[in-house]
Amino acid sequence: MAFSSSCSSVKAVNSRWASPSPSPSSRFAVIPAFLHRRYATSVKLTATSAALKTVEQTTLTENNKFSTVGSDSDEYNPTLPKPRILVAEKLGEAGVLLLREFGDVDCSYDLSPEDLKKKVAESDALIVRSGTKVTREVFEAAKGRLKVVGRAGVGIDNVDLQAATEHGCLVVNAPTANTVAAAEHGIALLASMARNVAQADASIKAGKWERSKYVGVSLVGKTLAVMGFGKVGTEVARRAKGLGMNVISHDPYAPADRARALGVDLVSFDQAISTADFVSLHMPLTPATKKVFNDETFSKMKKGVRLINVARGGVIDEDALVRALDAGIVAQAALDVFCEEPPSKDSKLIQHENVTVTPHLGASTKEAQEGVAIEIAEAVAGALRGELSATAVNAPMVDPEVLSELTPYIVLAEKLGRLAVQLASGGKGVQSIRVVYRSARNRDDLDTRLLRAMITKGIIEPISDSYVNLVNADFIAKQKGLRISEERMVVDSSPEYPVDSIQVQILNVESNFAGAVSDSGDISIEGKVKYGVPHLTCVGSFGVDVSLEGNLILCRQVDQPGMIGQVGNILGEQNVNVNFMSVGRTVLRKQAIMAIGVDEEPEDKTLEKIGGVSAIEEFVFLKL
């Protein structure tokens, strides 16, 4: 089939073909050294669906004091020295037993940073919860011995992932076993806050009997805003419905039908916080959610609102919360997590009489800890045996040859995913993605899993705290209710290159940039690799040609002379360097799209000026 594109004509204005090919995100592309060694001797990877199957047993040397086994059917070889596993925080007994069957387990809790460094130098695996900081210094001190870090829980903000990857250390976590525990703790805080349980308990223990002081508020009929409708948020909503509450939720990326099925309306951020009597936080800590609860947002809340946080302390500006409590905007807060853990003893927030606190207990039930312990023990033992883990967060396992050929396409795929998700808006949520690969290669001679993983990574990472890689991409996509369908079209170009173009479509969503919506009504963008550099070649129905470096401004305007100059001048005045510009149009002198690659992030006022140009109908700034 000959190559066909839905895009219209394009005129490139500036060219940087000679730019060096950008390297892929190092977190993804750096293959842990021990995996390299293992695969280097044992695995023949092909570009077929068998690409990730290991076929032989391998004995490791150097830092690997025991053998690892590649095939699913092979057993761990008990004649070789057992791996040493350091458990640095309390882990459920079932998990410890499982680990003992497999290795020498050292349970040493409350280690000082110095002692931790000494111990990791003699350990093949380390298991922690949120209380141990696994820093770069820890990986350096391990001198290559540490092969796996297991986080017995969800958040891996206490593990330096970049350092782990650089030191060839796999990081795995246990993302699902504590969901219900966290939700139950949220509900416990909600109910005990509403009825002043903690304060009344302290009062009575101090010898008082203050019945009128601790009159509470009822939950039934009140509105609860669940901020973040993921695993924990969904379970909180389900339980709050059972308490007779009216539940609304804000989550720009959650599927509306999943919420509707629970009788929950997905609403805008402002609508959620301004109408709720109770606000419960369940979003991840990301650059977009950091301190999202601040003076401005508190001022929009209903006077007397009650706040619960079992997510991450960093989503709240804690000083602003104290001000909101003092002003009576927030009547009460119940907090399980803090910006700094443990928080300082004399923190105004902790000491506030209308605040109830728990020391990060969300996951701390016997059942959750047993579940998490088993989940992490299996993941760590599996990783030490060399198996793929569905909860690995930093390790691709790809033949270096395949990786090297695909490198520029990997960058392209991630950037297309990242761009596409930023073009989505509205309450329906990103649910269905369609990817079309145009390639001259035979269908079975192109393994697209790495590309699909990178598109998934590009789509998910800007909107969550999940780390996506080849190993966990499908797992995370499924967890988030994201359906990714792939199509391959054979085109008449050179089979020397694995892919001619990649098209990413987000189906059934609204866009914040109407120009990105194709004739089929879906958000659609397409890109190619040209001379090793990823390029955006199509936006909606408009052909463009802009190298995907730095950041991007897309403008839709009336096709008329002088537009490039006007916008270029505005950016130039603000010292924003344009690295690439391209204009594509459908019909002469009607509508056109201008794609402008910029090195810096323009200030708001600069973007406002661009929006003020009369011929510009809409524009959007996108981070690559």
Ligand SMILES: NC(=O)c1ccc[n+]([C@@H]2O[C@H](COP(=O)([O-])OP(=O)(O)OC[C@H]3O[C@@H](n4cnc5c(N)ncnc54)[C@H](O)[C@@H]3O)[C@@H](O)[C@H]2O)c1
């Ligand atoms: N206190 C504890 O002990 C404890 C236990 C488990 C989880 N957690 C924390 O709870 C949080 C949620 O965990 P989860 O397992 O449900 O994660 P999840 O990834 O399943 O859900 C997070 C949800 O937040 C949404 N989201 C992303 N950005 C958002 C934004 N700007 N506004 C609103 N929603 C947004 C995502 O779309 C997703 O649906 C995480 O921060 C996790 O670390 C804490």
Ligand SMILES: O=C(O)[C@H](O)COP(=O)(O)O
């Ligand atoms: O991220 C998590 O899983 C929770 O915050 C629980 O942390 P914990 O394992 O330290 O209790």
